Amino acid sequence: MSTTTVTESGEPVQKPINKERRATIVVAAAFGGAGVVAAAVPFVTSFLPSERAKAAGAPVEADISGIAAGEMLTVEWRGRPVWILNRTPQMLQSIKKVDGEVADPKSLRTAYPTPAYARNEYRSIKREYLVVEGICTHLGCNPIGPFAAGVNVQMGSDQGFVCPCHGSTFDLAGRVFKNKPAPDNLPVPPHKYLSDNLVLIGDDSKA
Amino acid sequence: MAEHKSQYTGLLGWVDARMPTLMSEFKKHASEYYAPKNFNFWYIFGGIAIVILVLQILTGIFLTMHYKPDANLAFASVEYIMRDVTGGWFIRYLHSTGASFFFIVVYLHMFRALLYGSYRRPRELIWIFGCLIFLMLMAEAFFGYLLPWGQMSYWGAQVIVNLFGAIPLIGPELALFIRGDYVVGDATLSRFFAFHVIAIPLVLLGLVVAHIIALHDVGSNNPDGIEIKAHKDAQGRPLDGVPFHPYYTVHDLYWLSIFLIPFFAVVFFFPEMGGYFLEWNNFIPADSLQGPTHIAPLWYFTPYYSILRATTEQFMIVLAVGTIGMSALLLLTISNSIARGAIAVGTIVVLLGYFTLDPKFWGVVLMGVSVMIFFAMPWLDHSPARSMRYRPVWHFWLLIGWVVAFLILGYLGTQPPTPAATLMAQALTLLYFAFFALMPWWSRMGSFKPVPDRITFAPH
Numbered sequence: 001m002s003t004t005t006v007t008e009s010g011e012p013v014q015k016p017i018n019k020e021r022r023a024t025i026v027v028a029a030a031f032g033g034a035g036v037v038a039a040a041v042p043f044v045t046s047f048l049p050s051e052r053a054k055a056a057g058a059p060v061e062a063d064i065s066g067i068a069a070g071e072m073l074t075v076e077w078r079g080r081p082v083w084i085l086n087r088t089p090q091m092l093q094s095i096k097k098v099d100g101e102v103a104d105p106k107s108l109r110t111a112y113p114t115p116a117y118a119r120n121e122y123r124s125i126k127r128e129y130l131v132v133e134g135i136c137t138h139l140g141c142n143p144i145g146p147f148a149a150g151v152n153v154q155m156g157s158d159q160g161f162v163c164p165c166h167g168s169t170f171d172l173a174g175r176v177f178k179n180k181p182a183p184d185n186l187p188v189p190p191h192k193y194l195s196d197n198l199v200l201i202g203d204d205s206k207a
Numbered sequence: 208m209a210e211h212k213s214q215y216t217g218l219l220g221w222v223d224a225r226m227p228t229l230m231s232e233f234k235k236h237a238s239e240y241y242a243p244k245n246f247n248f249w250y251i252f253g254g255i256a257i258v259i260l261v262l263q264i265l266t267g268i269f270l271t272m273h274y275k276p277d278a279n280l281a282f283a284s285v286e287y288i289m290r291d292v293t294g295g296w297f298i299r300y301l302h303s304t305g306a307s308f309f310f311i312v313v314y315l316h317m318f319r320a321l322l323y324g325s326y327r328r329p330r331e332l333i334w335i336f337g338c339l340i341f342l343m344l345m346a347e348a349f350f351g352y353l354l355p356w357g358q359m360s361y362w363g364a365q366v367i368v369n370l371f372g373a374i375p376l377i378g379p380e381l382a383l384f385i386r387g388d389y390v391v392g393d394a395t396l397s398r399f400f401a402f403h404v405i406a407i408p409l410v411l412l413g414l415v416v417a418h419i420i421a422l423h424d425v426g427s428n429n430p431d432g433i434e435i436k437a438h439k440d441a442q443g444r445p446l447d448g449v450p451f452h453p454y455y456t457v458h459d460l461y462w463l464s465i466f467l468i469p470f471f472a473v474v475f476f477f478p479e480m481g482g483y484f485l486e487w488n489n490f491i492p493a494d495s496l497q498g499p500t501h502i503a504p505l506w507y508f509t510p511y512y513s514i515l516r517a518t519t520e521q522f523m524i525v526l527a528v529g530t531i532g533m534s535a536l537l538l539l540t541i542s543n544s545i546a547r548g549a550i551a552v553g554t555i556v557v558l559l560g561y562f563t564l565d566p567k568f569w570g571v572v573l574m575g576v577s578v579m580i581f582f583a584m585p586w587l588d589h590s591p592a593r594s595m596r597y598r599p600v601w602h603f604w605l606l607i608g609w610v611v612a613f614l615i616l617g618y619l620g621t622q623p624p625t626p627a628a629t630l631m632a633q634a635l636t637l638l639y640f641a642f643f644a645l646m647p648w649w650s651r652m653g654s655f656k657p658v659p660d661r662i663t664f665a666p667h
Binding site for chain 1: 362365366368369370372373383384385386387388389390392394398495496497498499500501502515516518519520521565566567570623624625629
């Protein structure tokens, strides 16, 4: 290899490459490059949730005594809507009826794992009270409902919730119907009952 | 170095002697840049796009003087601009109307390229820079749409960020990384503001400069799709070219003044454009507990959004059949055994993926491909003639058919999903992709008209 330079009078001169100098340049560039990459780390990590954001999201308590049969209460947990639906016997019936029409009737999928205490027919600790996040597992819209049978076009003769964005439908246990954009059932947040009327959302530890 | 001998006198001479680049660049890019003299109506949109870019930057600067990028203050600060800042409503409507018109103009500019083969060799780089500009424009529009912090801002951002969440393995972490919080919140708003007002605009400006430099290096295409540099006069100037300045600067200014009539009609009389330029639901402050009953992105994203929605479990079967057909066609055409093996293996991997990963993921993939496919145009089109003028008439109608499919997909994307609409969107999605996927074959077929040696031009 050689390199072309010019003399003061403008004549081109071929000179052999100084391998030692070239090696020094390569090493210097490699170290400089590593420095640039290292310097990028704090910029990239500044995108992660801050300590304040991580600290937020404490569990919230909800009083369910005021929810009349068939009605729903929405509480905020970690900035998301959590629904507490007091289901009537007729509503519970409608869940059993659609076992064959929902994609994951036994809540076995693991993308949004259903806690063991809610992995039952009605996806709840207490039969009547459904506690789910009102966030569609497709792209995170907020489904509407609950609709009675024959009220909503997309819901048809079934009862449940409809996501207005992409038309996913869920039964009254938050289970997604087959062949809909949403792959998973509505997530059940960790929760436990502190007393008969008081539910704690965001914490299910036994102690 | 000796002082540059200037041909100019006075102040210009003084500057030119010290910075000759100024006038040499003006000559290179304007007064001595020879553009084909047969430019028609379709060639006005590049210049108009630059004017809108400048307008967006100017109005944007003034909006940042009053806007507050804080989840608690943002919505009210936009209303403050609308009600209390003197002339604030005008600046904001210029900005919001400018955003929609930017897309109208860029879509027409891209249609011109498809019509006359402006992406063909040696203009591939111009086209690639153009596609990157289009991508950046989409990013700019998306980031900007969160800023008013209305219901559509909030839930729109929620949906788009969750698109990244659909990517297997890294998706949920990536979505968290983009939001900077477990939900779309103040952290998201602040970073989107930074991207919208400084990061993306800088990239956009750089890309526009690259787009124009690449254009001026190879020279403009024209409605005949032939090279004007093939015939030059004694001074080396193309015989069929005219200096961009003053000929096309005046031409562009004339059309700009006509363009500004509908533009200002919207700004003054229909700033919301029936809910298409400013959605009704965005006049309600963001509420993380109660979404709007109908969510659709702004009109310029709806064709791709329709493709996303069309990808259901049943559609995956149609997609699989299409993929098998496509790979059979490739295997029949290609003789290289390594390439054939790669195609066979690739097809099997993709088919396995169709039925193991969620349709939700493939919807996101198809939506991405529907935008990215534009980059491939220079290599998909094998037509012997660049311009539609000299290609078989049915090529033109195929292009129009694709445009109509694009428009109907766009309309469907603004509407709530019903079973019939979804079926229609699925058929049009197939048409959309077939147009590109089969282009290497159909673009060679049919009888082509002879391409003229010199441009066709009738002086007025």
